[in-house]
Amino acid sequence: MIRFEHVTKRYPDGTTAVEDLSFEVAEGELVTLVGPSGCGKTTTMKMVNRLIDPTSGRILLDGEDIAAADPVELRRRIGYVIQQVGLFPHKTVLENTATVPQLIGTPRAAARARAAELLELVGLDPSVYGGRYPEQLSGGQRQRVGVARALAADPPVLLMDEPFGAVDPVVRERLQNEFLTLQKTVRKTILLVTHDLEEAIRLGDRIAVYGTGTIEQFDRPAAVLGDPATPYVASFVGADRGLKRLAVTTLGAGDLAPAEGPQPPRTSVALGATLREALAALLQEDSGRIGVTDPDTGELAGVLTPEGVHRALRRAQLQEA
Ligand SMILES: Nc1ncnc2c1ncn2[C@@H]1O[C@H](COP(=O)(O)OP(=O)(O)OP(=O)(O)O)[C@@H](O)[C@H]1O
Numbered sequence: 001m002i003r004f005e006h007v008t009k010r011y012p013d014g015t016t017a018v019e020d021l022s023f024e025v026a027e028g029e030l031v032t033l034v035g036p037s038g039c040g041k042t043t044t045m046k047m048v049n050r051l052i053d054p055t056s057g058r059i060l061l062d063g064e065d066i067a068a069a070d071p072v073e074l075r076r077r078i079g080y081v082i083q084q085v086g087l088f089p090h091k092t093v094l095e096n097t098a099t100v101p102q103l104i105g106t107p108r109a110a111a112r113a114r115a116a117e118l119l120e121l122v123g124l125d126p127s128v129y130g131g132r133y134p135e136q137l138s139g140g141q142r143q144r145v146g147v148a149r150a151l152a153a154d155p156p157v158l159l160m161d162e163p164f165g166a167v168d169p170v171v172r173e174r175l176q177n178e179f180l181t182l183q184k185t186v187r188k189t190i191l192l193v194t195h196d197l198e199e200a201i202r203l204g205d206r207i208a209v210y211g212t213g214t215i216e217q218f219d220r221p222a223a224v225l226g227d228p229a230t231p232y233v234a235s236f237v238g239a240d241r242g243l244k245r246l247a248v249t250t251l252g253a254g255d256l257a258p259a260e261g262p263q264p265p266r267t268s269v270a271l272g273a274t275l276r277e278a279l280a281a282l283l284q285e286d287s288g289r290i291g292v293t294d295p296d297t298g299e300l301a302g303v304l305t306p307e308g309v310h311r312a313l314r315r316a317q318l319q320e321a
Pocket residue numbers: 011012013015016017035036037038039040041042043044195
């Protein structure tokens with residue numbers, strides 16, 4: 001879907017922002033670009049919608065060289081979400097969301113109906129929030145409007161530059177989870193820039209770990225954590241790799257003990273939750289056990305103890321080995 005072929009960008013002052021980048025993002029895939037400040041992530045992304053043109057190499061979108069595309073027409077196919085959101089302050093939430101469809105000629109009523117649907121999809125009730133102005137929203141709510149607006153023209157591709165950067169860690173995690181649920185429905189092809197490894201791991205189907213101007217490793221999160229390709233990646237991923245692995249390993253039925261005893265556990269998580277979520281719940285439970293429910297039926301599937309968490313981690317390590 002998006003393909004970089006030997007792309008280099010040198011700015012007029014001689015700074016090489018990225019050098020000889022080659023990678024591919026498949027249709028419906030979410031790839032996160034992660035790395036320290038100034039390593040070339042934003043430059044990479046802005047070359048996809050031609051806010052910046054490469055010095056050499058080429059970028060293909062659906063097999064077509066974007067250098068030959070009309071930038072305005074190209075950007076209609078590519079949604080863009082940035083940290084500062086960039087909502088129009090004098091327009092309501094509904095009008096903000098309907099802007100792009102109206103620009104491309106969707107009749108006003110249809111554009112507004114579509115905008116209302118999208119607000120619903122990102123968890124904002126249009127009858128409550130549609131008539132508000134951006135300044136009457138929290139940071140997290142504004143960020144959701146930004147996502148709804150980017151989806152409004154139904155572009156096959158989304159570029160997201162630190163989309164959840166401007167909110168506190170708790171709201172951030174909630175937005176990330178909501179966004180993942182949303183992505184299961186909309187299945188866009190997404191490039192997402194972040195400097196936060198946790199975020200890259202949680203969201204990415206694959207992660208591109210940047211060194212300076214180059215990609216040091218491009219792989220699934222579990223592989224980046226379990227088998228860093230270079231010493232640089234190993235140090236970037238850091239010593240708390242085990243902890244981070246918790247965030248990418250999900251709870252399976254085999255990790256559970258049978259639910260026995262008169263008292264059902266007070267706290268529970270659903271099967272498929274990450275070990276990180278399960279451990280957080282477990283740490284708050286004095287009894288040392290939490291319930292695990294079947295997400296489809298809501299019924300108790302078993303109980304999880306610290307041994308179960310350990311078992312799941314071992315399983316994940318073995319699978320990677
Ligand atoms: N217009 C420009 N002219 C010259 N150098 C630039 C220009 N824009 C970016 N750079 C340089 O190119 C390099 C890559 O910048 P880029 O913005 O892509 O990094 P980044 O990884 O997105 O960083 P951050 O996480 O801080 O946003 C940096 O060294 C930066 O200083």
